Amino acid sequence: xxxxxxxxxxxxxxxxxxxxxxxxxxxxxxxxxxxxxxxxxxxxxxxxxxxxxxxxxxxxxxxxxxxxxxxxxxxxxxxxxxxxxxxxxxxxxxxxxxxxxxxxxxxxxxxxxxxxxxxxxxxxxxxxxxxxxxxxxxxxxxxxxxxxxxxxxxxxxxxxxxxxxxxxxxxxxxxxxxxxxxxxxxxxxxxxxxxxxxxxxxxxxxxxxxxxxxxxxxxxxxxxxxxxxxxxxxxxxxxxxxxxxxxxxxxxxxxxxxxxxxxxxxxxxxxxxxxxxxxxxxxxxxxxxxxx
Numbered sequence: 001x002x003x004x005x006x007x008x009x010x011x012x013x014x015x016x017x018x019x020x021x022x023x024x025x026x027x028x029x030x031x032x033x034x035x036x037x038x039x040x041x042x043x044x045x046x047x048x049x050x051x052x053x054x055x056x057x058x059x060x061x062x063x064x065x066x067x068x069x070x071x072x073x074x075x076x077x078x079x080x081x082x083x084x085x086x087x088x089x090x091x092x093x094x095x096x097x098x099x100x101x102x103x104x105x106x107x108x109x110x111x112x113x114x115x116x117x118x119x120x121x122x123x124x125x126x127x128x129x130x131x132x133x134x135x136x137x138x139x140x141x142x143x144x145x146x147x148x149x150x151x152x153x154x155x156x157x158x159x160x161x162x163x164x165x166x167x168x169x170x171x172x173x174x175x176x177x178x179x180x181x182x183x184x185x186x187x188x189x190x191x192x193x194x195x196x197x198x199x200x201x202x203x204x205x206x207x208x209x210x211x212x213x214x215x216x217x218x219x220x221x222x223x224x225x226x227x228x229x230x231x232x233x234x235x236x237x238x239x240x241x242x243x244x245x246x247x248x249x250x251x252x253x254x255x256x257x258x259x260x261x262x263x264x265x266x267x268x269x270x271x272x273x274x275x276x277x278x279x280x281x282x283x284x285x286x287x288x289x290x291x292x
Contacts, residue, residue: 027048027049027128027131027135028049028050029050029135030051032117032139032141034052035052035053035054035056036056036108036109036112036117036118037056037117037118037119037120038050038051038052038053038119039053040119040121040122040125040128041122041125042125042128048128048131050119050132050135058109059102059105059106060106060110061103061106061110063102063247064099064106064274065240065274066232066236066240067099070092071103073225073227074090074092074103074107075110077090078116078144079111081116081142081144082111082114082142084175087178088178088223088224089166089178089179089180089181089222089223089224090178090179090180090225090227091181091182091183091225092104092181092182092183092227093182093183093184093185093226093227094184094229094230095229095231096273096275097271097274097275097276098229098230098232098273098274099229099274100229101148101182102274104144104146104182111142114142115140115141115142116143116144117141117142118143118144119136119143119144119145119146120146120147121146121147122147123151123158124158125158126147126158126162127161129145129158129161129162130164130165133165133174133177136176137174137177141176142176143176143177143178144179145178145179145180146180146181147179147182148181148182149182150181150182150183151183151185162179162219163219163222166179166222179223231273232272232273233272234263234272237262237266237272237273237277238262238263240274240277240278241258241259241277241280241281242255244277244278244282245258245281245285248281248285249285250281250285250288254284254288261284262277262280265279265283266280
């Protein structure tokens with residue numbers, strides 16, 4: 001009888017452990033000194049975790065060419081933030097592969113020694129953004145919450161959570177947290193030609209049709225600083241190719257010889273972006289025996 005009771009209690013304890021593991025727990029503080037960049041992920045159990053990023057891609061502000069105006073705006077805003085001066089949440093929009101994400105990564109490296117940290121949050125986990133902000137609110141570091149390639153479809157839950165954190169909650173803005181987001185969409189939501197017609201009243205339309213459009217642009221308007229990126233010209237593209245080839249140890253003779261191949265590479269890809277220039281430089285340097 002006693003053995004059966006002991007076995008029953010053991011099974012009951014195991015069951016309780018499984019139930020507890022499935023229940024949501026408070027978000028735990030990671031070791032903020034273990035890295036300068038962190039990533040928020042939700043496990044299969046539903047538990048959110050902020051984990052350090054072990055291998056952060058190196059990037060210096062001086063490595064980024066042909067985006068001097070954008071670089072100056074982002075660097076100035078980030079420096080104000082690190083120094084405790086007024087600064088804005090930032091939305092970086094424009095052509096793909098033009099250096100939006102790389103610029104944020106370069107700023108992180110530039111100001112990490114002054115206490116800047118980055119937390120990357122995917123769009124699917126933005127519903128937990130208020131919990132993340134609350135977790136770091138009392139920390140001495142400055143945190144950039146980074147949302148890469150951000151855009152929403154109609155009705156996605158993270159949309160309203162992000163709006164609330166940016167501006168619109170009853171709580172005051174957290175002084176040591178800024179949102180930096182990149183997107184190929186200027187207003188972060190799909191826009192349709194038919195919406196231009198909603199200003200005319202129809203039998204089954206909205207009573208105030210203009211408010212549909214206003215709602216769509218309200219999220220992007222909560223970012224205090226908009227920075228736009230544009231496709232590079234041919235000369236700008238070739239300058240970036242030359243910069244990356246030089247960084248990879250390619251001789252100046254080969255850099256000059258690579259121009260024609262670089263243009264063909266861009267034509268095949270249908271883009272003259274910084275990303276395409278970097279990909280060509282790695283291919284060319286590899287084929288000519290350069291060690292990256």
